[in-house]
Amino acid sequence: MLAISPIVRALRAAHVRDAPRAELLRLACEKIRGLGAPYTSVYAYMLQGDELVLEAFSGRETEHTRIPVGRGVCGTAVATGEDQNVADVGVVGNYLACNLETKSELVVLIRRGHTILGQLDVDSDVPAAFTVAHHEAVKAVADALAVLL
Numbered sequence: 001m002l003a004i005s006p007i008v009r010a011l012r013a014a015h016v017r018d019a020p021r022a023e024l025l026r027l028a029c030e031k032i033r034g035l036g037a038p039y040t041s042v043y044a045y046m047l048q049g050d051e052l053v054l055e056a057f058s059g060r061e062t063e064h065t066r067i068p069v070g071r072g073v074c075g076t077a078v079a080t081g082e083d084q085n086v087a088d089v090g091v092v093g094n095y096l097a098c099n100l101e102t103k104s105e106l107v108v109l110i111r112r113g114h115t116i117l118g119q120l121d122v123d124s125d126v127p128a129a130f131t132v133a134h135h136e137a138v139k140a141v142a143d144a145l146a147v148l149l
């Protein structure tokens, strides 16, 4: 297991001192990225109606601040209800690129029961970067956010 429980602890501590939603999301993004490689950039997209809206991020800026459900890797995760672990973004037909450096991408849904609240979208400059352990680690943060937001 990667060093995730300190992140969940930090999120709970922020929640206890009434940190607003934006701060919790920013903290989650910053702390995941702070783990270092293979995490390059981390984005929190939250579902507002039928669009994913970028509410916080850490790393490279992206022009994709609103993504319709069904579009790109992010929108596909919501449309299918499945997390997405894309080993090679170059072979994904509807991939929405925000830079040329990103080689692989992991999208983990933030779910409360059957409701999808949003997602954590993690980019890596390393091809096929994300293992099952990385997926579980990011999911632990997503699950904590689902309770705290």
Ligand code: SME
Pocket: 043, 062, 064, 067, 071, 072, 073, 074, 075, 094, 095, 096, 097, 098, 105, 121, 123
């Ligand atoms: N690559 C994503 C878009 C989000 S940016 O990478 C931050 C997609 O295909 O949905």
